[in-house]
Amino acid sequence: MTHAAHLLRTDLRRFGLAIALWVLVLIADTVLQGVRPALNTDLRLSTVFDLLATLLFASRWLGMIVIVALVVQSHALVGSEAFWMTRPIRWRDLLASKLALLVTAFVVAPALCDVGLMLASRVPSAEIPRVALQTALFQCLWLLLFMALSSWTRNLARLAVLAGCVLIGLMLLLNVTIAVMVRNFPEGPQLTRVIVRTMTSPAGAIVMLLVAIVLAGAIVAVQYRTRLIRASVATAAAGIAVLYLIANFWPSQERPRPVPGWTNGADAVRLVSESPEAEFSPFDAGSPWSPGGGWRIGSLPLRITGIEDGWVATPRLENGTITFGDGATLATAGNGYSGPARASADDTLSEVAVRHALSVTRLLEPVPEGMGPGLAPAIVVAQADFEKYQGATGTYRGQFVVDLDRVVAAATLPLQVGATFQDDRHRIRIDQVIPQSRALSVRLRQFTSSSIFDSTHPPQVTLYLRNRSSAEAVSGSPRGQIGFSGGAMHMSLAVGFSVEPAASGTGFSITGSFTRFPAGYGERIVELSREWLSQAELVILHTITEGSVTRSVEVPGFRMVEAPARSAR
Numbered sequence: 053m054t055h056a057a058h059l060l061r062t063d064l065r066r067f068g069l070a071i072a073l074w075v076l077v078l079i080a081d082t083v084l085q086g087v088r089p090a091l092n093t094d095l096r097l098s099t100v101f102d103l104l105a106t107l108l109f110a111s112r113w114l115g116m117i118v119i120v121a122l123v124v125q126s127h128a129l130v131g132s133e134a135f136w137m138t139r140p141i142r143w144r145d146l147l148a149s150k151l152a153l154l155v156t157a158f159v160v161a162p163a164l165c166d167v168g169l170m171l172a173s174r175v176p177s178a179e180i181p182r183v184a185l186q187t188a189l190f191q192c193l194w195l196l197l198f199m200a201l202s203s204w205t206r207n208l209a210r211l212a213v214l215a216g217c218v219l220i221g222l223m224l225l226l227n228v229t230i231a232v233m234v235r236n237f238p239e240g241p242q243l244t245r246v247i248v249r250t251m252t253s254p255a256g257a258i259v260m261l262l263v264a265i266v267l268a269g270a271i272v273a274v275q276y277r278t279r280l281i282r283a284s285v286a287t288a289a290a291g292i293a294v295l296y297l298i299a300n301f302w303p304s305q306e307r308p309r310p311v312p313g314w315t316n317g318a319d320a321v322r323l324v325s326e327s328p329e330a331e332f333s334p335f336d337a338g339s340p341w342s343p344g345g346g347w348r349i350g351s352l353p354l355r356i357t358g359i360e361d362g363w364v365a366t367p368r369l370e371n372g373t374i375t376f377g378d379g380a381t382l383a384t385a386g387n388g389y390s391g392p393a394r395a396s397a398d399d400t401l402s403e404v405a406v407r408h409a410l411s412v413t414r415l416l417e418p419v420p421e422g423m424g425p426g427l428a429p430a431i432v433v434a435q436a437d438f439e440k441y442q443g444a445t446g447t448y449r450g451q452f453v454v455d456l457d458r459v460v461a462a463a464t465l466p467l468q469v470g471a472t473f474q475d476d477r478h479r480i481r482i483d484q485v486i487p488q489s490r491a492l493s494v495r496l497r498q499f500t501s502s503s504i505f506d507s508t509h510p511p512q513v514t515l516y517l518r519n520r521s522s523a524e525a526v527s528g529s530p531r532g533q534i535g536f537s538g539g540a541m542h543m544s545l546a547v548g549f550s551v552e553p554a555a556s557g558t559g560f561s562i563t564g565s566f567t568r569f570p571a572g573y574g575e576r577i578v579e580l581s582r583e584w585l586s587q588a589e590l591v592i593l594h595t596i597t598e599g600s601v602t603r604s605v606e607v608p609g610f611r612m613v614e615a616p617a618r619s620a621r
Contacts, residue, residue, distance in 0.1 A: 055141050059127075059149035067123055071157045074115045081108040082165040086172060089497045089564030090483060116158055117198055121211050123150060124202040129275050143276045150199070158195050163188040170560050173499045176476055182503040183560050189261055196268035200284070203275040241335065241347060241386025241432045246370040246453050248600035253305035257504050260298055267291030309599035311456060312360070320358040321365060321454055323605035326394065327353050330430055330448070331615035332438055335386075347385065348438040350612060351427035352448075354605065355394040356401060362459050364405045364595070366390050367452040370602070372431040374610060376446035382433055389429035390455070400426045405459040409593055410516055413523040414578070428452075433612075441612055448610035456598040462513075465590040467494070473592050477501050477510050480592065483564070490580060492517065492569045494528070494590065501560045511594040517569045518591045524578050525591070528567040 088101050127146055163184045170180045201218070205211040270291065275284040315321055330350035356365045372384040395404045407415045430450055463473040471482045477500060484495035502510070518525040569580070578584070 054145065056145040056149045056152075059141070059146060060152055063123055063126065063149065063153050066126065067119060067153075070115075070119050070122070071153075074112070074119060075157065075161055077108060077111050077115060078161060078165055081105075081112055082169050084108060085562055086169055089562050092564050093484070093495070116194075118208065120154060120158070120195065120198040121202040121205075121208055123154060124199055125205065125207060125211075128206055129203040129279055130206055130281065147273065147276045154195055154199070155192070159188050159191045162191050166560060169562075170501065173560075173562065174474070174479070175499065175501055175560065176474075179477060179501050179503075182505045183501050186503040186505070186559060189265065193261065193265050193268060196265065196272055200268060200271040200275070200288070203272060204281050204284070243384070243386060244388050246368055246388050248453055248602070249309045249455055249597065250306040251309050251507070254504055254507055255305060256298075256302045259302065260295065261504065263298060264291075264295060267294065309597070311599035311601055312363075314360050315456070315601050317358065321456075321601050321603055322357045323367065323393075323450075323452060323454075323603050324355045324357060325352045325448075325605060325607045326355050328607055328609040329611050329613050331427060332433075332442075332612050333615040335432055346435050348433055348435055349386075349389070349429055350431045350433065351391060351615075352430040352450075352607065353394060353426055354428040354430075355396070355426075356454070359395065359401060361408050362405055364401045364457040364459060365393055366401075366455045366457070367393055367428050367603075368455060369429050369431075370451040370453050372448065372450040374431065374441075374446045374448050374612075376441060376444055380441075382431070382437055382441070384431040385434065386432040389432075391428035392426050393428055394426035406514075406516075406593065409459045409461045410518055410525050410591055411520075411523070412518060412525045415525060416527060438612060443611060443613070446610050448605075448607040450605050450607075452603055452605070453600050454603050455600045458596045458598055460594050460596065461591055462511075462594040463592045464518075465592070467492075467585070467588055467590060471590070474499075477506075478513065480513075482590070487582075487585060488568075490570070492526075492580060492585060492588075494567050494569070496565055496567060498563050498565070499560075500558070500563075502558045509597060511596045514593040514595065515567060516591045516593065517588055519584055519588045521587050522584065524584075526569050526578055526580065526588075528569040530565055530567055 084101070084105055088105065092098050092101055127150075166187045167180060167184050170183065175183075201214060202211055205214055267287075268291075271284050271287050274287045275281070278284070330352050332348040332350040335347035335349040354367060356367070359365055368390040369384065369387045371387060374382045376382075392400045392402060395401045403415050407413070430448065462475065465471040465473055465480075465482060467482070467485050469482055469484060473480045479499040481497045481499075482494060483497050484493075486493040486495070496515075500510075515528055516525045517528065
């Protein structure tokens with residue numbers, strides 16, 4: 053029997069029970085993740101599951117830290133009293149035995165649990181290896197970091213002191229960094245470089261993760277080889293420097309997102325202002341740079357023509373100027389702001405695209421309180437300049453980056469328990485349908501998977517309740533929170549609930565949520581009768597992020613006026 057195998061058997065006898073208990077906690081945590089959304093039917097039960105999930109989460113990570121420390125410190129790597137120093141045991145054999153045990157327990161086991169959970173959740177087979185590999189890589193990083201800290205101390209008490217010092221140091225560093233950032237934060241709105249939408253390669257994040265794992269492993273190996281804390285600390289300092297250089301100098305590999313061919317037409321994506329009057333309101337009231345309302349932001353009712361059906365165009369301000377008759381010119385003090393654009397006097401482009409995707413004639417979507425219908429930010433000026441030129445006539449010239457999005461109907465589900473939609477990385481299942489007075493609540497379970505290896509961002513998912521025969525759709529609000537909508541009264545009545553896609557690298561998750569579909573927003577209602585609901589269905593819309601185009605607009609006879617007070621509708 054080799055020395056490494058003998059050491060591995062010794063560690064198994066010492067810590068086998070503790071590792072087995074930790075694996076049971078891991079399995080219980082995995083099972084809870086799978087069944088919790090389906091059983092989470094009321095607030096009291098939700099509280100119980102929350103407490104149980106917190107307990108399992110804390111037990112899993114605290115148990116991992118303690119077990120790693122005990123296994124590493126059982127053959128001390130500091131001082132001169134370790135028994136193995138007087139035996140013919142090579143440091144490579146000792147390190148190999150520790151890694152064999154710890155990697156199996158804390159890297160392989162979590163990855164296998166994720167694989168089992170994804171298989172039980174019917175995640176597409178092509179997605180499972182990427183998510184499992186991501187889990188294994190991050191677990192490996194944490195394991196090596198815990199091993200490094202444990203190798204610098206003799207026992208758990210000293211490890212706790214060291215970990216506390218590290219945490220305090222990180223907190224101080226974070227506070228100092230935030231204080232410096234706040235101190236150097238520029239006053240007033242800022243002009244930045246406004247660029248078209250880009251696609252970012254995941255290569256940079258993957259390289260950072262792999263380099264971090266290699267460096268953490270190097271710290272552990274140096275400590276096992278030299279038994280000198282100063283040597284491994286020097287290795288850690290060099291590794292941090294390498295990570296800093298990679299983070300700051302690794303090529304971003306960003307490339308513009310492609311735009312559809314129809315945008316190349318002469319009349320495609322044209323900006324027109326429906327009125328020469330720009331409504332000016334206080335800019336970012338309450339912000340550090342304008343406590344007294346020192347800035348004003350002006351918005352124009354921009355209409356965009358030459359848009360294909362099912363597409364949404366959102367203008368982002370790149371540059372804007374106003375030239376008055378006396379030769380004076382005001383340039384925008386800030387840029388990068390965006391707002392909804394109109395397709396007509398009554399409709400925003402978003403409303404038109406959603407109506408087209410849903411094939412309805414009545415649509416309602418909530419907007420933030422006080423926001424004007426279809427007003428896009430066009431210029432930011434100082435309060436003094438607004439007061440000086442208010443009511444004066446000039447010519448406005450603006451440059452905008454117009455972001456394009458495509459809205460498509462991904463699926464239609466009957467209002468039945470068990471109805472399911474699934475694509476590559478997202479699955480939605482109806483768990484419960486609850487008719488209520490003048491409303492309908494639906495309990496949904498969502499399965500999402502995402503990894504750092506994904507090169508594309510998933511589309512935004514929006515849910516609508518639609519009745520085909522009446523050409524109406526009714527939108528939902530999560531957890532029963534009612535939203536409000538503006539717009540003309542004669543438009544289609546619809547109700548929608550947005551589900552944010554999983555960010556890259558979040559792994560696999562199962563979540564449950566209640567979505568309430570009210571009878572309307574404000575004064576606009578639809579009769580959610582039993583007959584109406586019997587013909588209703590759940591429609592899942594995808595909003596797919598596309599590229600951007602640059603467009604300009606000129607508004608002669610431009611005037612600055614005070615924005616009227618608006619209330620939510």
